[in-house]
Amino acid sequence: MALTPHEQELIDRVQDGLGIAGTWEPASSGERFDILDPATGEIIKSVADATAEDAVRALDAAVAAQDSWAATAARERSNTLRRAFDLLMAHKEDFALLMSIEMGKPIAEARGEVNYGGEFLRWFSEEAVRVRGDYRENPEGSGTMVVSHIPVGPCYFITPWNFPLAMATRKIAPALAAGCTVVIKPAELTPLTTIFFAQLLAEAGLPAGVVNVVPTSNPSAQSQRLLSDPRLRKLSFTGSTPVGKMLLAAAAPSVLRTSMELGGNAPFLVFDDADLDRAVEGVLLAKFRNIGQACTAANRIIVHESVADEFARRVGEKVAEMTIGRGAEEGIDIGALVDERAVAKTARLVKDAVDTGAVVVTGGAAIEGRGNFFQPTVLDKLSSQSAMMREEIFGPVLGIIRFSTEGEAVKIANDTEYGLVSYVFTENIHRGHRMIEELETGMMGLNTGLVSNAAAPFGGIKQSGIGREGGFEGINEFLSTKYTLLPR
Secondary structure: OOOOHHHHHHHHHOOOOEEEOOEEEOOOOOOEEEEEOOOOOOEEEEEEOOOHHHHHHHHHHHHHHHHHHHHOOHHHHHHHHHHHHHHHHHOHHHHHHHHHHHHOOOHHHHHHHHHHHHHHHHHHHHHOOOOOOEEEEOOOOOEEEEEEEEEOOOEEEEOOOOOOOHHHHHHHHHHHHHOOOEEEEOOOOOOHHHHHHHHHHHHOOOOOOOEEEOOOOOHHHHHHHHHOOOOOOEEEEEOOHHHHHHHHHHHHHHOOEEEEEOOOOEEEEEOOOOOHHHHHHHHHHHHHHHHHOOOOOEEEEEEEOOOHHHHHHHHHHHHHOOOEOOOOOOOOOEOOOOOHHHHHHHHHHHHHHHHOOOEEEEOOOEOOOOOOOEOOEEEEOOOOOOHHHOOOOOOOEEEEEEEOOHHHHHHHHHOOOEEOEEEEEOOOHHHHHHHHHHOOOOEEEEOOOOOOOOOOOEOOEEOOEEOOEOHHHHHHHHEEEEEEEEEO
């Protein structure tokens, strides 16, 4: 199915070059790469394919703009972010549709991402004027200690394909608020939303060179070049843990400040005293949001044996009613997965689960025909030996494993190298507090399937990452602490 005239008009408004120093230009090699609609497999646009040399030119622009942007009054930086927020809300439908076309997510969820992504602009527009220092006497009484905070400097951002707007705003907004300049490499599968957002930032009055966009089909070469450049001072990456480890190793020689939001293997615990209606609603949100393609997605559904049959039945009935189709169409619950590899991985995990004893409640197979579609799936009686218990699924598959005691549930939940987010459903407040202490994750939802909020510190522990994005803590990732002694 070809793009509608309205969709084509929107795509035509998105620049197709590299955004360097306020201009949009072709790659130095002249090469381009194609962006596909995952629901149809058709090419929707091609964009300039940045070389490593192009990335260095983008860093040149960021370095050239750094001092003036850092010296810009905090109120002016704040006002620029607020104008960007207002413009984003005014163009909400455009951004939502663009994300649905290039990434596949249902349009209703895309609108939700615009709201979520926009909140980072609004939140950090407010935080820009609230960077605090300290002024105190030293214990010996021989001088005054002044603690101040200065921008880290030029930053390199690598964003994923699954939330192409929110992951850009979550990184760019605090950087700009703190006075840092940016080079951003959007995911090669979904660069259009980030390019469109950079166009919006220019419209909001952001000076040339403060944010530079370099899409590429060869991210490794680009990243290696930039991470070895002594002018770069900060790396922020959202993506898989294996790639994050390689980037950390590459950043080590320059001792770069790093923020890493990596993989997840989120446990979703349903105890025998849980409100099952609420738990079912929560798991549908935590699992099937973004077609299951989220690091926060509920990956291991750990349900008490006394309620597992009823829980599986209710969830299965709800999932069987989900509407599958092209995300840009209204009324769709499950859109296309991002590419063919995602479909193949999902199919492999389902087959492995069934081979190790799981029972298919509903779904369980890829959908034949055009596009990267997989049936929303519920599996019951998952084995602890299944690959789904170890690997991040990133697809619309919900697997239920049963437990008998609280201690067993906690052991299953913590039996992973990841520690991003957990979900707990219980009506026992004391148990809820125990879970806060005992579950090894950086975030937890207690009787809710959605934890993300721009005002909260997002991030994990163990191999799920380093640092926090959002909240009061978010701007600190882009500030260096400076201490000065004033002797008496």
